[in-house]
Amino acid sequence: MLHSKKSALRLLIVLGAIAITLSGCWKDPVTPAPKTEEIPVDKTITYKGMFVLNQGSFGQNNASIDYVDFASGSYTQNIYAEKNPNAVKELGDTGNDIKVHGKRLYIAVNGSNKVEVLDLTGKRIGEVDVTSPRYLAFKDGRGYVTSYEGKIVAFDTATLQVANEVQIGRNPEELAIVDDVIYAANSGGLTSNTLGYETTVSAVKINADGSMNEVKKIEVAINLNRLRVDAKGRMWVTSQGDYNSIAPKTYILEKKGEYYEKVKELDIAITNIAFSGDRALYTSTTYGANGVAQSSYGQLKLDTQEKVGDSFITDGSESQIGLAYGLIVNPTNGDVLVFDCKDYKQNGDVFCYGADGKLKWKKGAGMLPCNGAFIQ
């Protein structure tokens, strides 16, 4: 078979040819094009559109944004890389919050240690470097962002420079600004193993000169997460429990004197919350015996916090939702948007429900859709 020099040589030539051929087909990475699909046009919506933030999986650098164009009726997936081809490593790792303020879009990108600043078409303006940012709020030309480093960082929206910061509790989550006081929910979630959970809402005063100081720690419950103020000035704060013996609950805080105080405990586990008219819509995540998460849906009267009906979804289509990971309401027509992250291992879906609780449309999103922001 190979007992001649000629055939041996032939073998070597063949092997060499294979190696050279393989070397010639090195593939360069190419920016994937966005994908656009149609959605029904709804004339009742006066907003131009909505950005959807897909969180991406931790450490994967695959946070992305989608754009929903209400006027033309289209859903476009993954627009960032196309709008910003020169942004090295795209939007980044683990997007957490998205907010429109003025003529700009701000995105807290947790794993990329930045607040990304875009114009309303999705083109990049700049960024603010903040370690492990979580949630955003704005007031008087300043952005405020909670950082898992246990602080609130204030930045100038004109210069995109960090103005100052204030130390609060460990691993703070959502924040809200009422008059000149910032309220931020401390979780202690990342350090619970060694230091236990936090149990307070920090009240931080914004002084006339722009400096901040923590004026009060309001005792609420362990491992706080959501913190929202409704139209009547009531503050809703959710506790995630300890994933063990302490159950998740929801708390109502009201202004007593200068600051808010806990006035009511609701025995309801709320994972996501959104206000719609005189109601608070919510989703709850519960874990089955096998450890798999499931969502349930409900609504409460804003004033009395009593349950209304069973679910804000009325057509039974919640069975299509894997796990509700985000919830927002379109204020112009009461549409409810549920962001479904499935099992955290695949691209999610966006479900749009009418105010009547019937599914209007459903579109594929990116990895872990978690939040959205409307463009007027």
Next chain:
Amino acid sequence: MDKRVFCYISFGSNDTVTLGIAALLLLFLPGPGTHATAAPDTTQDATAAYVDTALNIGSVRIQGSRMKEIIAPQRLEGEELQKLNALSVADAIRYFSGAQLKDYGGVGGLKTIDIRSMGSAHVGVYYDGIQLGNAMNGQIDLGKFSLDNVEVLSVYNGQRSEIFQGAKDFGSGGALYIETRRPTFSTGKSSNARIGAKAGSFGLLNVSALAEHKLAHRLSGSLNAEWLHAHGRYKFRYYRKANDGSTAYDTTAVRQNGDINAVRLEGGLFGMLPGGNWRLRGYHYGSNRGLPGAIVNNVWRRGEKLTDRNSFAQFSLRTSVTSWFRMQIATKYAYDYTQFVGDISSTMQNNIKYQQQEAFASLANLFTIRKWWEASLAYDFSYSTLLTRMEPSGKPTFNFPYPSRYSHYLAAATAVEQWGLKLQASILGYFILNRAKQFRKPANVFDYTPAVFLSYTPLERLGLSLRAFWKKSLRLPTFNDLYYVDHGSPQIEPEYVTQYNVGFDWQKSWPTGVARRANITCDAYYNEVHNKIVAYPKGQQFRWTMINLGFVKIKGVDANAAISIVPWDVLTISTKLQYTYQDSRDWTNPKDKYYGHRTPYSAHHSGSAIGGIAWREWSINYSFIYVGERYSQQENIIYNLVLPWYTHDFSLAWDGKIKSVGLRIVAEVNNLLGYDYEVIVNYPMPKINYKFSTCVTF
């Protein structure tokens, strides 16, 4: 008893075991077919006899010898292994078909092995015949195991298919056996020494020394020390093209925080017994390293540090009690210490120590019932614990359960060999008792897994044998799976794998002519992974829990071909090709978008080619490694696509003698064309890099 039976035999390296047993059989089973000519002369040094006999065994099959493993493993050994110039065991794994290396890049980056996509936790890694453990996460970082003192690497699908072995050896879904060097002395010598040094890219400096001495007639010892240092910096590049071919971005940066400083110390005593041998080994590895972490947008440098101390002492003994009864005893104590220090600015707890201890004992018994029929019974016991502490306070972490595990393994096996047919059947029983000082105690595990191995050699002179196996195996949840932070999942169960394999092995050698040796093996397999343990997030804060969810089917083909040709007397050309086809798909839930999609990081095609030309003292070696398209996530969409990569590595070596001193000098260039690639997404691999090494033996 005749002196000539005392030859150095090892526990894991099967050829030499066979050899030792063959020597035994000269006494116990005299008769036609035992190649008495291979027996050492009584006047000769026993170890020299070993060397002599080893030369013969390549082409001679000893009839009536103790049954060898039924399916030969893929093996890299001796010179072949040396030619790869690999620094660690991990680098050599890339040349085994069916084995995937998960490489996070750099000298200090984590490197783990996966065989046939079953998952790293299904691969048992054995060091001199005793399994390396990591009760915490089940992961063995092969980057920590130096090739400096390694003689043979064997990769087995299923299990090592011989029956005279410890009970745990029957348990793995796939196995990697690392066999270190045993002292052998050429005639008239009673000591050996070797000093080696390497230097190269990434600030690599590596010095090693080995001393072996014959302490008594039946006793020898060895000492081996190694130091490795690297700053770990290397240039890497990220670029993207737009659809029109223009450059979207193109940036080159330097990998940071990849420094490593490691020391390895090993000592061994090797003794011979009438009809057997024993080995005592002490091992210590200590390292301090930076964890370079994932490169993501806006984060190009991380500051996490890891300190490791892995120490173990192990003893093993194998002896013939009677002509029909052989026994093997093995025992081990291991202490592992890991300290993780996070970034200064880290939001997580950033200074935690982990301590693991494992005590292990094993007894295996082999009964020769007939010349063609053997049976074995083995019992292994292991006890492992894990402790975590916060630094600098030294306090245990919150909610820490203080887990421990008592594991009992009982294996029974039998093997028959007749008319070219070899059959082996084994069953392994698991009796796992979990303990936790506080909180929920995970359930105990009582289970069993069977395996059947078969091979048929129709005609000895054809050099062809056909083989097949069927095996069930399980992997136990690790301490991390069960107790991860405070969201433990004590309810999780073992993960199961069923493997089916058919294949053939053809090998031939010719004493003269251009072609001297040729070998082709090919196996097709089908695996099912049930009850797969997968990480599952809990809450919104990067908290994970483990669940039994997942059903994966894997189909594949592993093929190897090797040939060495000698066109002119002074010139030898050898090539080795390896190809892997794999189709691993998730069939867990039809509702998932990834239902039926290929599992993360499983490439359809991968392979390697090694070519070497040797001319007198000089040799040139070339190696090519290719890994095809794969996906970084469950869902097979363009956003998760990871592009194929390949590398070309070259080396030039001079290996000769100056007077009585052996000298080897090697210069190598790796990733010659400077390709930019990733094995794991966001962990960039180095571009072109160099290494020079020299080694002196006397």
